[in-house]
Amino acid sequence: MRLRQAALVVLAVVWAGTPLFAHEKDGRALGFIAGLQHPVSGLDHVLAMVAVGLWGAQLGAPAIWLLPVAFPMVMAAGGVLGLIGVPLPGIEIGIAMSAILLGLVVMAEARPPLAVAAALVSMFAVFHGHAHGTELPPGQDGLSYSIGFVIATGCLHAAGIAVGLVHRWPAGRVALRVSGATVALAGVLFLWRAMA
Amino acid sequence: MSPPLFAHLVTSGLGPIYDGIAHVFVTFEDLIPIVAIGFLAGQNGPRAARTALLVITVTWFAFGAVGWWAAVPASLPFPGIGLFVLLGVLIALGWPLPLPAIAGLAAILGALHGMVNGADIARDARDPVALVGIAATVFVLMTLSSAHVVGLTAPWSRVAVRVAGSWIAAIGMLMLGWALRG
Numbered sequence: 001m002r003l004r005q006a007a008l009v010v011l012a013v014v015w016a017g018t019p020l021f022a023h024e025k026d027g028r029a030l031g032f033i034a035g036l037q038h039p040v041s042g043l044d045h046v047l048a049m050v051a052v053g054l055w056g057a058q059l060g061a062p063a064i065w066l067l068p069v070a071f072p073m074v075m076a077a078g079g080v081l082g083l084i085g086v087p088l089p090g091i092e093i094g095i096a097m098s099a100i101l102l103g104l105v106v107m108a109e110a111r112p113p114l115a116v117a118a119a120l121v122s123m124f125a126v127f128h129g130h131a132h133g134t135e136l137p138p139g140q141d142g143l144s145y146s147i148g149f150v151i152a153t154g155c156l157h158a159a160g161i162a163v164g165l166v167h168r169w170p171a172g173r174v175a176l177r178v179s180g181a182t183v184a185l186a187g188v189l190f191l192w193r194a195m196a
Numbered sequence: 197m198s199p200p201l202f203a204h205l206v207t208s209g210l211g212p213i214y215d216g217i218a219h220v221f222v223t224f225e226d227l228i229p230i231v232a233i234g235f236l237a238g239q240n241g242p243r244a245a246r247t248a249l250l251v252i253t254v255t256w257f258a259f260g261a262v263g264w265w266a267a268v269p270a271s272l273p274f275p276g277i278g279l280f281v282l283l284g285v286l287i288a289l290g291w292p293l294p295l296p297a298i299a300g301l302a303a304i305l306g307a308l309h310g311m312v313n314g315a316d317i318a319r320d321a322r323d324p325v326a327l328v329g330i331a332a333t334v335f336v337l338m339t340l341s342s343a344h345v346v347g348l349t350a351p352w353s354r355v356a357v358r359v360a361g362s363w364i365a366a367i368g369m370l371m372l373g374w375a376l377r378g
Contacts, residue, residue: 065355069288069362076369083373133373142374143224146367154363 031141035148038132039156044095044190045128047183049153051102052121053160054176054183058109058167059117066114067121068157072150074122075129082133091134092194094127099187106180109173205313205322212322216329219313220337225276226309230334231341232283232364233305235357237298238345239287244295245342248302252338255306256313257331263314264324273375275308280368287361290354306334 039045049071056067081088088094102124104110112120132149163179166172206218220226230252237248262268283301286293310330317324345357 065359069359072366073285073288073362073369076366076373079370080373080376083370084376133370143367143371146370146374147224147228149370150363150366153366154359 029144031144032148035145035150036152038135038149039152043186044099045132046156047186048095048098048102048124048128049156050160050163051099051106051180051183053157053162054106054164054179055102055110055117055121055160056157057161057164058106058176059111059114063114063117064161066118068154068161070118070122071125071157072153074125075132075153076150078126078129079133079136080129081126082130083136088127088130091127091131093191094124095131096187096190096194098124098127099190100184101187103180103182103184103187107177107184108180109177205316205320205326212325213329213332215322216326216331217333218329219326220330220333226313226330227337228364228367229276229280229283229305229309230337232280232287232361233302234338234341235287235345235360236283236293237302237338238342238348239290239354239357240293240295240298242346244293244298245346247295247299249335249338249342251299252302252306253331253335255303256310256334257327259307259310260314260317260327260330261324263311263316264318264327265314267318268311268315274372276312277368277371277375279305279308280371281365284361284363284365284368288358288365290358290361 039049052067052071056064059067078088101120105112105120136145164176167176205215206222207215220230233248233252234245237245279301283305286301310327313330314324314327316322317326348354348357
């Protein structure tokens, strides 16, 4: 019965969504697609977002949901700063540092107090949001772009959490720590590029 | 960029009632807040959901009629964005809210969006019967979204609703940035 209800909801969503793509309304379909693509267009952003999900999965409840709740909201606040032109120095360095530190905490399976974990993730979210806000292409439909953008970001976190669920197995824990090390190494590369 | 709360009525080709129904489904500025207030009311239990359902449907239709009759300016970006963010944050926080607060939010949402819908219909010289289609769709969407959340029992599913709230708040904040940028 539940499956049938879910199928009906999916059908309703597909039906509702179809006109948006069939008859573009004020460039909305393009705005949505552009927003969806933006967070996945840079490896530095992708790795940091996925690392947030991985770390949340390692930490377990309530961090597993608190971090992905905090990140989009703070990232959007950073996006507002970028959109209205408030300068934030060292953006690329901050983004590279986010990959390094988030990779390191995943590698070390660090378990700080929840407030510290949330503050760390939120601080980096500002850098990512500001970069996205500054790079948002003009002429897009703002709302549909924002919807696509937030959905893509949330899906990256969800992907990280889904992968992070291997944490329940000993081999999975090792694999996660290796993944964290990889993210941190990639962060060092991003930092090198940012400093060059 | 299209400012929020500023959307022309779509032409479905099936008459004004269906134009109104289609309008809600293809206008994210209206669709998302309806689902959001449904989630928020659902988080606060069946009584809040029933009250919000009644209040939003009546105010949306009544203020739609007022907006059509008075032809008020059909663009209210900042109150709409503020409400968008507020609803998202409240869902994300998941705090229990008193019934008057839920009813008040539903009334403000219905009044604001209904007024803009009505004014749009007047400005475009469209058939005001479209308001019936809009109000009916508000009722159905509100029923589905709130009832879905009321029925959730698994802890992870309640968390998923709160995550959806954070996404709504994030979208609202980005909208604020777009609006401020002009």
